[in-house]
Amino acid sequence: MTMNNLKFFLGIGLAIVLVFFATSVYALFTQGSTIPTDHDTAYQVSTIDALMQGVYEGVQPVKELKKHGDFGIGTFEALEGELIVLDGVFYHAKADGRVYLASDSQTTPFATVTYFDRDRVFTPGTVMNYTVFSSAMSSQLPSQNMVYAVRMHGTFPFMKVRAILAQQEPYPTFPEAAKNQSVYSYTNATGSIIGFYTPVFFRGLNIEGFHLHFISDDRLTGGHILDFTLPLNTTVEYDITPEFEMVLPTSGAFTGVDLSQDLSGELAKVEN
Secondary structure, X not given: OOHHHHHHHHHHHHHHHHHHHHHHHHHHHXXXXXXXXXXXXXXXXXXXXXXHOOOOOOOEEHHHHOOOOOEEEEEOHHHOOEEEEEOOEEEEEOOOOOEEEOXXXXXXXXXXXXXXXXXXXXXXXXXXXXXXXXXXXXXXXXXOOOOEEEEEEEEEEEEEEEEOOOOOOOOOOHHHHHOOOEEEEEEEEEEEEEEEEEOHHHEOOEOOEEEEEEEEOOOOOEEEEEEEEEOOOOOEEEEEOOEEEEEOOOOHHHHHOOOOOOOHHHXXXXXX
């Protein structure tokens, strides 16, 4: 064998080894992983107006929700407490003021989830409560006609949250159920605010404007935010989600509920 032939076969051998090595490394890092194809999709179960009228039957299990997002909010069957999804972990904030891990078998009558990928950051230069935040931050959005996932982290001087006890059938309307909600206030609460901004044309489907939940870093407290104090220079992260997917119940109370009414006024009172 000539020297040139030897070099040729050595080169072929080295190339095969490199291809094998690269393939093995790729397989190692992707084994058992599922790369979502819907990162820019807000996935929603049912509608807020159905929930407003007492449609609390859980129609989708947490196990299925996990296929559609690692970030989100909602509630559980019978309107029991608040669903909080952060970094792929599903939590259940109950009316006793505590936070629990949600099981795969628990079901939700209303939820919105997505895969959080930060697209935009804004740092307000002033201290704000929830009302001021909602107005000021809406005006800072590149478009108020898009859906955004919203995330913040910090130590909040004031945090007021709520959760509702499990309701009994026949289910009352949401405003009636909320009259007996459990409300908790915390000072210097360190944790994450997560939720969504939805545009006005989502009226009846979801909550217009900002809908936010809180969970503490120690994962002991959390709930639906009624009010808060946003510290100076808190980073507000946005994920633009231009795609929207909604799954509707095919049986139960949803199929007969009247969704032609405008419940936005009642909803605003309940949420605030």
